[in-house]
Amino acid sequence: MSNAGGDGGPWKPRGRRTAGGRGGTRPPRRREPSSASAAPQVPAPRPDRRAEVRLHGMNAVQAVFARRPEAIRKLYLTGPRIPQLQPLLKWCVANRVGYRVVDDEAELARLAGSDRHEGVVADVLRQPEPALADWLSSLEQGPQCLLWLDGVGNPHNLGAILRSAAHFGIAGVLLPEASELALSGAVARVAEGGAEVVPLVRMGAAEGAMQQLRGAGFTLAATVVAGGQDLFAGRLPPRLVYVMGAEGEGMDRGLAQACDLRVSIPGTGAVESLNVAAATAVFLASWARSRA
Template identity: 60%
Template sequence: MTDDGKRRPRSAPVASPWKVRTPPDALRQSRASPSPRTDPAPARSAPEIRLYGLNACLAAFARRAHDLRKVYLVESRIPALKSVLAWCVQHRLGYRVVETGDLDRLTGSRHHEGVCFDLRRPAPLALTDLLATQPAAPAASLLLWLDGVGNPHNLGALLRSAAHFGIGGVIVPRASSLDLSGAAARVAEGGAEAVALARVDDEAQALAALRAAGYAIAASVPRDGSDVFIADLPPRLVLVFGAEGEGMSTALIAAADLRLTIPGSGAVESLNIAASAAVFLAEYRRRWSVVKGAS
């Protein structure tokens, strides 16, 4: 009230920097307020990805803490995330201690394991950039090409295997809808941060560039291919996997230098892509681990 008894006008509410991405109920449950940001903020249009799962989030933080934008966690995860929270305090990034139900809604999943990060999405590499990270010919190098694969859980399982066996990178067509998601990153258990992703615009040009770099192209097929356990596997190899059901394009199969099949009992048509990839990668690693200097 003023001295003459009139009511003072209310001040306009201060806009919350969390308003766009955080549901109101999650805000009501939070017990830690974001501090003002002093490090340079990215442009508003910078794409972000919401990761969840403890191992996925810790791996992302270990490799690119500078991309971290927001942290949500349940109270029981504070001990496991002390270093992350300390980094947030040091760099004046906000974090929120929320309830499990809030994380269910923020992630759209019950498999968040009590933590969720918002990070800047890393830009995919061009094929030339990916090739520049590989050992020069004739040294052994294995890359994966995914044609039509779209299931995020399959992608996550494949990335986990690729990281385990030290694969050089994954190639996908630019037009593919396949991209890293929170679900894929959680299933990958940190593998998504260890395996580079490259997108290619022109399939024929990409195949030519790969061959120029010394790579042979191998199509994984469910039947009528060479037994992967007997076939001669070149040290520099691109393994092509197609979507379950539809398979890979006939053009890619025709362009392949060899076709490889995992022999089985015939009781089922084939393994799913994640299981197939693990078998192929293990066999390649068995052949070429000494050449690559792996233990």
């Protein structure tokens, strides 16, 4: 790599000075290299936009401010929201975080990518998705409930699941390695602050993830529409992973068979099944009740 603005590198002496005074050859006086020639001028790295997510909705933005205000990078709001967001605005001023009052609702909708922005939009740093093994090593002992989302792809369902998970004190939501699910503005808005409470944890291969979970004392329960153990008939294990199937196709049959038990929500049969987000809330409530 050449030095920007330099002369090809540091100076090299052309000759040696001989001993014994004036008759020797004196080397030319060495000049101190300029800052340009001393080190390559490396441009400052551009911020990784994938490391940020644009959130919208009062509860979603306020939850970030309450738990990790340093993650906020930019704020947009409508005039009527100024009184409610005064603490956040003062924090932005004190920490030199830019904010802009947007008068045009259509512009804020464009920034949010949704007309359900509730008058506030924020660019924030994403929370990292820890690897399963690292996360399990830091998880507290005792009763814990986790959610494994197998094939769930709808962001609104993920948001509703995170909201229920936060309500019932669920330790984490596990995502398959190949899943495209991730936190988005729509997910965070529907989660109503739950996305800041419940971590998303990224798994590796299913077989290895099962071994790691069992090694941490968890029982894996496949949630099936029919043919499983009545959810309300017995006491659930204290350390439990509910494996939830996809919205339309349900759970992968091989994965369901590999689980330690299969559980179903009893119903009238008037409808085939519950939406995955609604079913998740029922499963989580049942586990929480069994711990009471």
